[in-house]
Amino acid sequence: MRGKKSESRPTGGAVKRLIDNKWVKGLAPWVVHVFRADKLMKNVYNTRMRSIDFHVHLYPPEVIRDAEKISAREPYFDLLVHNRAHRWATVDDLLPRMERDNVERAVVGGFAFRDLGLCRLCNDYIIDCVKKHPDKLEGMCLVPPLARGAGEELLRCAEAGLVGVGELFPEGQGVDLSDISQTWRLAGVAHEARLFLLWHTAEPVGHEYAGKGNVGPKEAAAFCMHHPEVRVVFAHFGGGLWLYEQMPEMRLYLSNALYDLAAWPWLYESRVLAVIEAAGAAGKFLMGTDYPLLGSARYEKALAESGIGPEIAEQINRGNAAALLASLKSPANKEPPAP
Numbered sequence: 143m144r145g146k147k148s149e150s151r152p153t154g155g156a157v158k159r160l161i162d163n164k165w166v167k168g169l170a171p172w173v174v175h176v177f178r179a180d181k182l183m184k185n186v187y188n189t190r191m192r193s194i195d196f197h198v199h200l201y202p203p204e205v206i207r208d209a210e211k212i213s214a215r216e217p218y219f220d221l222l223v224h225n226r227a228h229r230w231a232t233v234d235d236l237l238p239r240m241e242r243d244n245v246e247r248a249v250v251g252g253f254a255f256r257d258l259g260l261c262r263l264c265n266d267y268i269i270d271c272v273k274k275h276p277d278k279l280e281g282m283c284l285v286p287p288l289a290r291g292a293g294e295e296l297l298r299c300a301e302a303g304l305v306g307v308g309e310l311f312p313e314g315q316g317v318d319l320s321d322i323s324q325t326w327r328l329a330g331v332a333h334e335a336r337l338f339l340l341w342h343t344a345e346p347v348g349h350e351y352a353g354k355g356n357v358g359p360k361e362a363a364a365f366c367m368h369h370p371e372v373r374v375v376f377a378h379f380g381g382g383l384w385l386y387e388q389m390p391e392m393r394l395y396l397s398n399a400l401y402d403l404a405a406w407p408w409l410y411e412s413r414v415l416a417v418i419e420a421a422g423a424a425g426k427f428l429m430g431t432d433y434p435l436l437g438s439a440r441y442e443k444a445l446a447e448s449g450i451g452p453e454i455a456e457q458i459n460r461g462n463a464a465a466l467l468a469s470l471k472s473p474a475n476k477e478p479p480a481p
């Protein structure tokens with residue numbers, strides 16, 4: 143049989159001699175074994191690192207094209223896009239990156255403009271992306287919270303299938319997160335339309351960076367004390383707000399608050415996650431990369447170095463977000479709230 147097979151192969155003399163060489167014959171099974179082992183390890187690695195990225199920014203092509211013109215009338219946008227760390231991304235950049243980094247779903251939003259028209263442009267783009275890739279993406283809309291027409295826009299986006307609002311920039315959009323007279327309308331519509339809110343927050347101490355802003359745990363806590371019924375995610379560890387969940391009354395006020403890890407590699411040492419786990423707050427953290435500013439690799443490294451176990455890592459990388467998305471999409475969430 144073997145002889146017959148090799149006769150039928152169109153091998154040249156040199157190739158045939160190589161195949162018949164006893165060293166090559168001896169090595170062949172090992173080469174196959176090594177390749178299989180490599181594939182197996184890759185699968186194990188990928189399974190371990192599967193994630194849901196809860197903090198992603200996408201820009202409509204029109205915004206990228208007209209960035210200079212928009213910068214002239216949007217000071218916060220101007221500050222962020224004219225920064226060394228800034229990157230653009232459209233959905234066509236995101237999808238291959240998700241494949242490469244084993245991101246199972248991404249929760250995507252545009253940019254928090256002061257102008258409702260520009261927010262609408264972003265929202266239309268996000269709605270379109272989610273409609274085209276419902277198996278990969280969940281969408282967030284944006285409004286300037288104090289603008290006339292903001293409520294209608296939120297309802298339009300909720301109707302179109304978006305699940306949240308964000309990332310809202312209190313400082314950039316001129317809204318005081320701690321002032322109930324400024325937040326009640328947004329909170330009311332979000333609660334009514336079953337949308338969660340993702341707020342940009344930052345640590346009140348430490349180094350400065352473009353877009354850090356002056357809104358931290360104190361303002362975020364005030365929002366939750368005023369609107370404890372609203373589901374809210376505070377970006378960038380909530381500027382440290384999670385620590386105050388150690389106070390019984392704050393844990394109660396923060397019942398519907400979650401935190402994301404966005405910009406972790408730039409802000410905290412890896413072991414902060416072990417501290418969070420020890421504080422019993424790991425169940426409230428979501429993986430969020432702030433893509434396109436950062437990809438998954440730096441977070442994977444930080445997770446590996448953090449000292450937390452694989453189960454907690456899976457919870458933060460994926461489980462907590464999956465549970466939140468499932469609850470947002472459950473039919474019970476669509477029911478009117480109990481009187």
Ligand SMILES: [Zn+2]
Nearest residue numbers: 309342343377
């Ligand atoms: Zn942010």
